[in-house]
Amino acid sequence: MTQRKVLITGTAGFIGFHLARLLLAEGFRVHGYDGITDYYDVTLKRRRHGMLLQDSAFSATEGMLEDEVKFDRLADEFQPDVIIHLAAQAGVRYSLENPRAYIDANVIGTFNVMEAARRLEIDHLLMASTSSVYGANSEMPFAETQKADTQLTIYAATKKANESMAHSYAHLWGLPITMFRFFTVYGTWGRPDLALYKFVSAMLEGRPIDIYNHGDMYRDFTYVEDLVRGIRLLVDAVPVQPEDGVVPEWDSLSPVAPYRVVNIGNSDKIKLLDFIEAIEDAVGKKAIRNLMPMQMGDVPATWADASLLQSLTGYRPQTDFREGIARFVDWYRKYYNV
Numbered sequence: 001m002t003q004r005k006v007l008i009t010g011t012a013g014f015i016g017f018h019l020a021r022l023l024l025a026e027g028f029r030v031h032g033y034d035g036i037t038d039y040y041d042v043t044l045k046r047r048r049h050g051m052l053l054q055d056s057a058f059s060a061t062e063g064m065l066e067d068e069v070k071f072d073r074l075a076d077e078f079q080p081d082v083i084i085h086l087a088a089q090a091g092v093r094y095s096l097e098n099p100r101a102y103i104d105a106n107v108i109g110t111f112n113v114m115e116a117a118r119r120l121e122i123d124h125l126l127m128a129s130t131s132s133v134y135g136a137n138s139e140m141p142f143a144e145t146q147k148a149d150t151q152l153t154i155y156a157a158t159k160k161a162n163e164s165m166a167h168s169y170a171h172l173w174g175l176p177i178t179m180f181r182f183f184t185v186y187g188t189w190g191r192p193d194l195a196l197y198k199f200v201s202a203m204l205e206g207r208p209i210d211i212y213n214h215g216d217m218y219r220d221f222t223y224v225e226d227l228v229r230g231i232r233l234l235v236d237a238v239p240v241q242p243e244d245g246v247v248p249e250w251d252s253l254s255p256v257a258p259y260r261v262v263n264i265g266n267s268d269k270i271k272l273l274d275f276i277e278a279i280e281d282a283v284g285k286k287a288i289r290n291l292m293p294m295q296m297g298d299v300p301a302t303w304a305d306a307s308l309l310q311s312l313t314g315y316r317p318q319t320d321f322r323e324g325i326a327r328f329v330d331w332y333r334k335y336y337n338v
Helices: 016-026 042-050 068-078 097-122 154-173 193-203 224-235 272-283 307-313 321-336
Strands: 006-011 027-036 058-060 082-085 124-130 177-183 208-211 259-264 286-291
Touching: 006 068, 006 321, 016 027, 016 224, 027 042, 027 068, 027 154, 042 058, 058 068, 068 097, 082 224, 097 124, 097 208, 124 154, 124 224, 124 272, 154 177, 154 259, 177 224, 193 208, 193 321, 208 272, 224 259, 224 307, 259 286, 259 307, 272 321
Parallel strands: 006 027, 006 082, 027 058, 082 124, 124 177, 177 259, 208 286
Antiparallel strands: none
């Protein structure tokens, strides 16, 4: 039996690293493509890649998604069965400072990935979207069948653009595509710009933490290992265009394309202040709280309806946020020797 080959973009990143590790453990052959940009600590990215490279079934190419020639050459050489596109310019707040980086990486880069997938006629293209596409929607929990046209940041807008681009490719070329929307992912080997990482770092060093909207915020915190398990299972849930154009009302499957959008979240709305208290318990220190007004482009709450994921895969994330935080704090202390 031949080894299934998966090309993952963003394997030096937080989620890509965990996903590659899971797929390698399950016997897949994985090739990573990552720009290793300096948006955050490059040392952390290289440590992640270094760990993956210890497995002989993993190989990697360093390059930017916008480099069409380089990405095409790699895709042609590797000949993947599946492409999982995670690489992106991430971060809601940074999109206020450098919006062009989001257009370059998230729109042009994603176009290059879709073109390669179309040309190679791969079995399944899976691409990362975000809960941020729900924008100003107020009906919760967020369901994939809801209209989502009120994005509040350029980051969210580029991800919604990716969903629209993907639908057109699925329709025009019969390319099976699944878009998954993440909900506030956290966990070991995380990104230093994410709230949990910043809060733990500040608490251990006795610095204040910025708490937006005076803490009146709710998030559907999703542990990274749960998230990548959901992605792994969706690899096998290949969307098929319905012959009669009829789609069950609970499904986000397109009536005119092999295309689907799936939420991956914990289906649990957690108050930010409760999250912070759990961090204090795990760290063993109280936070110095700097209460701030709501940040531009942010939303007061996110909450996933993950029933479609469960219907398709039989799985739903369920790691309790206190347990996930404790694991992260343990990793952080070991990694930084504090």
